[in-house]
Structure formats: C-alpha cells, structure tokens
Amino acid sequence: MILRQWLGSGARAVGLGILGVMLAAGCSPEPPGKAEKRSKKQEKNGEAALVDWAPVPRALLANDAAELARALGQLSPALASRGTAPDIAVIVLDTVRADHLGMYGYGRDTSPRLDAWAEGARVYTRAYADGPWTLPSHASMFTGLPARLHAARSLDLGDPRKGAPLDLAFETVPERLRAAGYATIGIAGNRAFLDPAYQLDQGFDVWLCNNLEQDTRGVAYTAADRVAPLARAVGVREERPTFLFLNFMDAHTPYKARRGYVKDPAKLVKKVIPGNKGFRKVATALMRGKPIDPGYIATWVEAYDSELRFLDEHVGALLAALGEFEYVFVLADHGEYLGEHALVEHAKDVYEPVIHVPFLAKGPGYPPGRDERMIQTHDLAWMVLEAAGLPVPAEMERTAELAVSELHYTLKKDLGNADYGDRFNRVRRAYVSGAHKLIAGSDGHEERYDLALDPGEDRPSASLPALFDGLDARWTAARPERPVVPANGSPAEPPDEQLRALGYVE
C-alpha cells in the first residue's frame, strides 16, 4: 500500500510555484548520445519492458511528494505477484563520521532518535568507507567492488573538476533488483557527485537529485526536511517490492548553525555562516601549518554537531515511518575531518575521521547488537542482494579481517596548491586489521599505527602483524586498476556552481 497518511501538509507545501522555478532553472539535460547509450543498455536488460517511464518526469519536475506518489503508482507492475521479496531501504548519511554518534560512543547528544532505532539493529563498530569521498564510496555500494576496480574514483589530474562516472557497463545492484521486479527509487540530497552526470542512477526507476528543491537558505544541496517527506511518500508497493535508496547531505559543508539545534546560534552564525569564505580562509591556514585560534575548531565541531541533530530528527522520524520495510541499512559514505591532521572536510588522506563510518543493519539475519567484525561500504552490495534473495556475483568482494580504503588524488584547489606541497598529489591506501593500520602511498611513504594505543594516529609505530608484510604490493597486484572510462568519450560535466558551493572547486 502507499502510505497515504504521509501525504499530508508537508507534501502540499510545494506546488506550482516550485514547478515554475524548476522548469525555468532547467534540470541538467543528458549530454548527446548518453540517452541513446542508456536505452541500448535498457534494451539489453529488457528494462524498457519493465517500466513505463512516461509519468515519472512530471514528478521529478514537480518536486511534490503527492505527485511523486501518484507517478510511482503508475509504474508498470513487473510481476504478477510480488511473492516473498522483501522491501529494502538504504539510508546514506553523507559525511557522518562514526565517532560523532551516540551509538558509537559520542558524549554529546547528537543522535537520540538514531540511537533508539539502533537498539533493534546490528551495529557494525569497525566499518570503513572504500574511499573518503562520495563518488567512489557510492559506486562501491552499488557494484560491491573496491574503488580501483570500478574506477568511479579519480578526479582527472588534467582537469580535476571532473570526476570519472561509473561505467554503464557495470550491472549495479539497483539494476539487478529492478530486473528481479523491484521498483527502484533513489532520492539524493547530494547534488554534486550524485548528479546523473556520474551515472550512479543506473537501475533506478526514479532518481530525484539535482531536480529537487534546494535548501531554503541557498545551500547547494537538498536538506533532510525535503528529502524525508519525499521518502515517506514513496511508501511500499503491493504489486512490486520496493528498493528505496536515500542520501542525506546535511552533515556536509557549508555547516549551518541550525536554530533550535545549538545553544548559542548567534555565536556560530558570526563565525561559521559568513564564511563559507571565512571558513575557507582559516581552513587553508590550518592545512598550511599556520597557527589558528583553537576556538575555530570548537566552532566547527559545534556547527557540525548541530547538523547531526537536525539530521537525527528527520531521519529518526523517517525510520519510524519505514516500519513496513523488512530490511533497513543505515551507513555513511565517508566521514569528516574537524581539524585532525591539520585537515578539514574530506576527500583528503585516509585517516580515521574520514574512513571510519557508521554502518547499521536491521532485518532478518541481523540480530540486534554490536558486531566487531570489519565491514566496508562495498559490503552493502551483497547484503542487499542476499536480503532480496538474489544470487551474489562472485566478483563482489566481502570484507573479512582486512578493510582497505583508497584515495586517488583529491580536489583541484588542493592539487594545484604549492603551499601544500605534494601532500595531496599522491594515491594513499589505508589497510586496517584489528587495531593495526598501515597507510601506504604512491610516493613510497608508509605510516603504521596501533589504533588501540593511539586512536588519533599521532604516533607512528614500527611493528605490525605478519599480515601486513608486503600487503600493499600483494593487494594492489591482485586488483589491477580499471582504467577510468569517461562518459561518451569526455569526462562528466557536473554543474560547476554546485561543486563550488560545496567547496570542491574555487
């Protein structure tokens, strides 16, 4: 049934005015040739027969929960009977580091609703992102592969504004689910690297992203108070099982001091809001090793935590409304530096603040409790396929005692900056097993840490267990890097203004 009780006042708050704005602003059209390439792939997969696409674009443009629900109701049923296939939801908390949530031991009250939900979930305490930024990590979730094998991982050194899209040749998890009869619906607050230009929307009947209303304060992403009501409107289909993928972007910069979520918003507004510019100035000084007022770090933490409280309120309410979904997975694509290692934000280096992420699973086969086994964002792929009762392809990797996170270069503003030297102009890989961690880089530099004794990775240690002997050479040799395949012969062209507003280019 469609959860009609959720189609209330929130859904009607947007209407024809928004439709007009969206039509005027335009929704990035697909580049020439891409639509043709897609339809060939759909033909190959028999997808065209599954879905009547016609009613969907209206819902995308209208940005209206009720309209979305109506359009979804018109999706052609693929199965005569849905059988026993369960409904599955995946919720990505973009940029949320594990250690700032209550269930992972944070002392401040940032996640009361998520913590309550987690009481009934399996909480993976040693979860790692495949890469410390959005694009590789999401591509790993959808392919079940580490970043070097799916190649949606690298900012092109020739023009680092441009990331490499996920090759259409992959048979993604949503594509497999759709072929099995699932209605596949994605709603993404991240308007930068989840833009359709990066082709992470493969296999989705509906992909709501850059065509959604932006945060009302002009922030270049869609906030949780817009994403959550749309997600509620999706509901659960009687005629087809539902796969619902959601991305919540609120913890990403620019941090906002949300009124009602911090004690002293005026103080934060003064320090954080006027600057995105001010923020960048101080952040740059920090990365250049210049002394900065420690109060800035405290302010960033306060603002970041206020975003987590806001997120918790909306995601918490949504989780309560998703009770009919048999499986719900909640995880982050990467974390965030808050001054550690002279860094802020993410997509830089592979220290714990950006790669240790929350990962929770609820549903049959996931008994509630803490699980100390290592797990990674790419493990979501086989977990979802198993939940759906579908075969798991042999090439999908399953993390056992070792987690690996890889960063292939970083952002244009960092790469080209002589003040940073070569710090960001190298590939870095983190290998974590138990409490031990090795960081190896393309420049030959290695760092070793004992995370039990030194969780801040401040004091390199000399010894590591035998597992780490020659590990970097062995692991990379077993996984030759897949070459980056640009879309239609040219790198993806995301809307620059989105990347700029989120701090990826200057």
Ligand SMILES: [Zn+2]
């Ligand atoms: Zn992200």
